[in-house]
Amino acid sequence: MVKPISPGRRIWQTLSSIKTGLVLLILVGLVSIAGTLVLQRPNTEPQDLSRAYSPQTLRWLDAFGLTDVFHAWWFVVLLVLISITILCASIDRFPNAWRFYARPYRVPDEHFRAVLPLQKNFPVDSAEQALAAAERAFRKDGFHPERVVDHDHVSLYAESHRFSVMAVYVVHASLLLIFMGGILDALLGYHGFISLTKGQQTSQIELRQGGVRDLGFTVRCDGAGQQDYPDGSPKRWWSKLVVLENGREVERKEIAVNDPLTYHGVRLFQASYGNSGLVDYIGLTAVSNGSRQDITVRPDTTVALDADTTVRMAEFLPDAVEEDGHVYARSRELANPALRLVVESKKAGRSYNVWLPPMASGDNAQAPYQFEARDLQMVPYTGLEVAHEPGQWLVWAGCLLMAVGLGCALYLSHMRLWAVPVKLSDGRLVLWLGGAANKNREAFAERFQALAQEIHGLTQSSRTPEQRERELALTGD
Numbered sequence: 001m002v003k004p005i006s007p008g009r010r011i012w013q014t015l016s017s018i019k020t021g022l023v024l025l026i027l028v029g030l031v032s033i034a035g036t037l038v039l040q041r042p043n044t045e046p047q048d049l050s051r052a053y054s055p056q057t058l059r060w061l062d063a064f065g066l067t068d069v070f071h072a073w074w075f076v077v078l079l080v081l082i083s084i085t086i087l088c089a090s091i092d093r094f095p096n097a098w099r100f101y102a103r104p105y106r107v108p109d110e111h112f113r114a115v116l117p118l119q120k121n122f123p124v125d126s127a128e129q130a131l132a133a134a135e136r137a138f139r140k141d142g143f144h145p146e147r148v149v150d151h152d153h154v155s156l157y158a159e160s161h162r163f164s165v166m167a168v169y170v171v172h173a174s175l176l177l178i179f180m181g182g183i184l185d186a187l188l189g190y191h192g193f194i195s196l197t198k199g200q201q202t203s204q205i206e207l208r209q210g211g212v213r214d215l216g217f218t219v220r221c222d223g224a225g226q227q228d229y230p231d232g233s234p235k236r237w238w239s240k241l242v243v244l245e246n247g248r249e250v251e252r253k254e255i256a257v258n259d260p261l262t263y264h265g266v267r268l269f270q271a272s273y274g275n276s277g278l279v280d281y282i283g284l285t286a287v288s289n290g291s292r293q294d295i296t297v298r299p300d301t302t303v304a305l306d307a308d309t310t311v312r313m314a315e316f317l318p319d320a321v322e323e324d325g326h327v328y329a330r331s332r333e334l335a336n337p338a339l340r341l342v343v344e345s346k347k348a349g350r351s352y353n354v355w356l357p358p359m360a361s362g363d364n365a366q367a368p369y370q371f372e373a374r375d376l377q378m379v380p381y382t383g384l385e386v387a388h389e390p391g392q393w394l395v396w397a398g399c400l401l402m403a404v405g406l407g408c409a410l411y412l413s414h415m416r417l418w419a420v421p422v423k424l425s426d427g428r429l430v431l432w433l434g435g436a437a438n439k440n441r442e443a444f445a446e447r448f449q450a451l452a453q454e455i456h457g458l459t460q461s462s463r464t465p466e467q468r469e470r471e472l473a474l475t476g477d
Contacts, residue, residue: 016088024082031078035069041209043191068209076186083179090172101165106157107150108418113432118445120452121432124459127421130431131156133458134419141451143417156419164412165438170405177398181391189391194268194384196221197276201244205386215266215386218244222252224382226273237273239382265388272383277332279316282339283375284356286311288368297341308346309368314353315340318378325361334378343367414438417448419455431459 005013014020038061039052049058049067058067065072105112113119124130131147134156138145143158190213192205201220204212220242227236236256243251243263253261260269281298286305295303295311302312317329320338327338341354345368355362356373364370418434433452437444 015085016092021085021089024085028078031069038066041067071186076183079179079183083176086172086175090169106148116434118448119434121430122456124429124431130421130459134455137451137455158417160415161412162414164408164414167405167408171402174398174402174405177394181394184391185389189389192386194386195381197379197381198223221382224380237270239270267387269385271385275334276379276381277318278379280377280379285372285374287370305369310344311341314342322359327359413440415444
């Protein structure tokens, strides 16, 4: 009666099965393809998603996690399952592979010699001379033979690239590193955005999936700018960043596109640069009774025009619109700028709202001064992409290890050679040669045949004509 398999054993067989691993690997591949075809939320703006998909389609994609595949809970479960499968398969098969690696079969017995597909034998006069000839031929062909003594019987064994039999476990380890990196990124990683102007600092980022997160340190922008090509198109964005901890500067770097600042595993990339909608300063010419004077006004500062009159910047709108006697900003883009000045006159005992350009709601005609704009300098912002990917080094290490493992598995062959003096039942002494390779067997067979011919030539050159005639007589040829 066949003993039933216990549930634990059945689970182990399922997890360590190559078929299970292949099915899970195919599923991970298919899901990863879906993650490249479907727009992903952390890296795609909401308006782009709305343009690409209808509201109903987007709801379904969000419900199944297809708009953030690599952070979805079911993707993490898939990675965990395939990691467990690889680990179980490796544990189940490693002992046999290690025995084969640690204790190679150096002395072939009679049964092994009888069934080995690749073998040759030819008569020799002396076992020592035959072994010496085989040893010279092995070394000439790039092998490092060793003499094996077994019960006063001496033979030769040589091999090459034995470690290639363990290459599959190197590939298994590389896959585990890659999947572990993906799991860490999905569980602990995050992506966000920071927008800073010169002199501004923050310790929080806006997460792509919504909400804010504390960085654990403070980032300050000491400057930002744009370099242009001769035709005026942007060439390079840069930002001068300072990292502060407990109010103390700990790191400083000028970053640019593809040259981020990395601190405590958090990378800050130069992502964008543009107009913040805030004004730095405006150069004006104040005109009164034929006299002209150049002044510079800044937000929240007051400039004296004469002993009785001052002016200050009250409001700046980068894209202004006037409707029903009210002026408001349509956007942050510098499209139709408008400036509201407040002119204080002690002599008149009142203040005037002066708009540039003139607006219907302004007091331009009554004000003691008229103004002309000369220069405008906006405050730029720098957009920083913030990424924390704690598993990235595991992924990179896994990729490098996989390259090594696949290189060994695909291009290196474990080749074995034996040379054994054997005394036949009729009293003749022959040298038995055998060879085996775990891959590229056709090329190895050609190499083995050439090696056998060389050894045969070395052993026959020392034989006398009488010995060769006696051998022919014994064989009946």
